[in-house]
Amino acid sequence: QLVESGGGSVQSGGSLTLTCSSSVNIDNFGCMAWFRHTPGQGREGVAAIVVGGDRKYYADSVRGRFTISQDKAKNTVYLQMNSLKPEDTAMFTCASDDPPCGLQYVYNNWGQGTQVTVS
Numbered sequence: 001q002l003v004e005s006g007g008g009s010v011q012s013g014g015s016l017t018l019t020c021s022s023s024v025n026i027d028n029f030g031c032m033a034w035f036r037h038t039p040g041q042g043r044e045g046v047a048a049i050v051v052g053g054d055r056k057y058y059a060d061s062v063r064g065r066f067t068i069s070q071d072k073a074k075n076t077v078y079l080q081m082n083s084l085k086p087e088d089t090a091m092f093t094c095a096s097d098d099p100p101c102g103l104q105y106v107y108n109n110w111g112q113g114t115q116v117t118v119s
Contacts, residue, residue: 002094007114010084018079018114020094025075026051029109031101032077033057034068036090037113045103046092047079057102062088084118091115 006018018034026032033048047068048057056068067080077094092114095107 001109002096002111004092004094004111004114007092007116009117009119012084012086012118014084014118015080015082016084016116018081018092018094018116020077020079020111022075022077022096026070026072026077026096029096030099031097031105031107032068032070033095033101033103033107034077034079034092035095035107036088036092036116038090044090048101048103049077050099050101055101059103081116084116086118089116089118 001023003021010016029051031048034046035043036046037043046059046062047066049068049070065083069078094111096109097107
């Protein structure tokens with residue numbers, strides 16, 4: 001149901017925008033989020049957004065550099081990533097679920113992920 005795109009290789013300080021497209025109306029979900037996975041550090045919540053609302057949540061490691069946004073007409077959530085660092089290298093995955101929203105909750109719907117590599 002969730003398909004990510006937009007990953008790739010970028011130099012340190014560069015930018016990427018990730019896209020998460022849902023095959024169903026994202027109003028069916030209360031929350032959409034981005035997580036990242038690395039072999040050494042496991043899974044980390046990056047950003048989350050309340051569908052149809054203004055509330056957003058960010059990990060401390062990305063606050064001020066990453067921005068999550070939504071386009072309900074396109075059933076899509078975006079992650080704009082600026083000032084990328086080598087430590088941002090990871091598999092980024094989109095997730096969705098019912099409220100409550102945030103990065104500390106369990107999400108039950110996941111995409112396959114898109115790889116981001118920063119050198």
